[in-house]
Amino acid sequence: MSYIIKTKSEIKKMRISGKLAAEVLEMIEQHLKPNISTEDINQICHDYIVHQKKATSACLGYHGFPKSICTSVNDVVCHGIPSKKKILKEGDIINIDITIIKDCYYGDTSKMFLIGKTSILSKRLCKIAQESLYLSLKLVKPGMNLYKIGETIQKHVEKNNFSVVREYCGHGIGRRFHEEPHILHYKNKENNMILKKGMIFTIEPMINAGNPQVRCMKDGWTVKTKDRSLSAQYEHTILVTEHGCDILTWRKDEKISQKLFNKNEI
Numbered sequence: 537m538s539y540i541i542k543t544k545s546e547i548k549k550m551r552i553s554g555k556l557a558a559e560v561l562e563m564i565e566q567h568l569k570p571n572i573s574t575e576d577i578n579q580i581c582h583d584y585i586v587h588q589k590k591a592t593s594a595c596l597g598y599h600g601f602p603k604s605i606c607t608s609v610n611d612v613v614c615h616g617i618p619s620k621k622k623i624l625k626e627g628d629i630i631n632i633d634i635t636i637i638k639d640c641y642y643g644d645t646s647k648m649f650l651i652g653k654t655s656i657l658s659k660r661l662c663k664i665a666q667e668s669l670y671l672s673l674k675l676v677k678p679g680m681n682l683y684k685i686g687e688t689i690q691k692h693v694e695k696n697n698f699s700v701v702r703e704y705c706g707h708g709i710g711r712r713f714h715e716e717p718h719i720l721h722y723k724n725k726e727n728n729m730i731l732k733k734g735m736i737f738t739i740e741p742m743i744n745a746g747n748p749q750v751r752c753m754k755d756g757w758t759v760k761t762k763d764r765s766l767s768a769q770y771e772h773t774i775l776v777t778e779h780g781c782d783i784l785t786w787r788k789d790e791k792i793s794q795k796l797f798n799k800n801e802i
């Protein structure tokens with residue numbers, strides 16, 4: 537499991553991949569208005585990744601995934617397939633998940649976009665999902681036990697009467713899309729690795745407004761909430777540093793620092 541701790545040169549490449557994935561999310565914001573199709577969003581992101589950034593989409597062809605990004609609208613939890621038929625409308629919430637490969641290394645990140653005027657519930661769901669990610673990021677540092685991440689996310693989400701999806705988790709990332717360790721978004725003491733400087737992984741909680749159960753659709757990819765309630769997700773790729781973590785996929789629109797220093801006792 538030597539690949540779990542990244543070397544200096546790997547970290548340098550992962551910083552570039554992370555920044556690039558974040559820039560796709562920064563770029564796409566201006567295009568997200570009612571009447572755009574998720575296929576058009578896919579095309580704009582694809583062209584930007586390939587032509588402007590000279591990188592590759594990690595999603596396209598991944599276990600047969602047919603598009604370059606995931607677009608998950610309203611009750612879609614994750615892995616929504618961009619389509620000409622799916623047109624955004626005022627009040628929708630959409631998660632756009634970007635994973636790119638640059639110089640053999642992966643960067644993986646997602647955020648929610650709110651289309652026009654949205655409901656109070658939609659806004660609150662997205663806010664709590666992002667806060668749960670941020671609270672967990674603020675804890676990360678060498679010596680911390682991995683299960684604390686899930687514990688923190690679950691506490692914040694359930695305190696606000698939402699639920700955490702159990703079926704999908706964060707993951708180590710590097711020269712491969714999904715590596716060890718698994719990062720659960722709920723408390724499980726068996727998820728108990730001690731974090732070390734140089735680890736790189738994602739945290740990507742999926743939060744439902746109703747029950748936590750999900751269903752995969754017949755297309756083999758699209759995952760929806762079983763009760764058709766709204767779902768929200770935010771994802772970052774992070775590097776464990778000496779005193780905290782660096783958010784490799786940090787964007788300019790974020791109100792959290794790119795470099796977090798955690799001075800608390802473990």
Ligand code: MF3
Binds near residue numbers: 633
């Ligand atoms: N980006 C997702 C993740 O965070 C995985 C998407 S796989 C795809 O791990 F094939 F659906 F693109």
Ligand code: CO
Binds near residue numbers: 644706707738740771
């Ligand atoms: Co991921």
Ligand code: CO
Binds near residue numbers: 634
């Ligand atoms: Co992702």
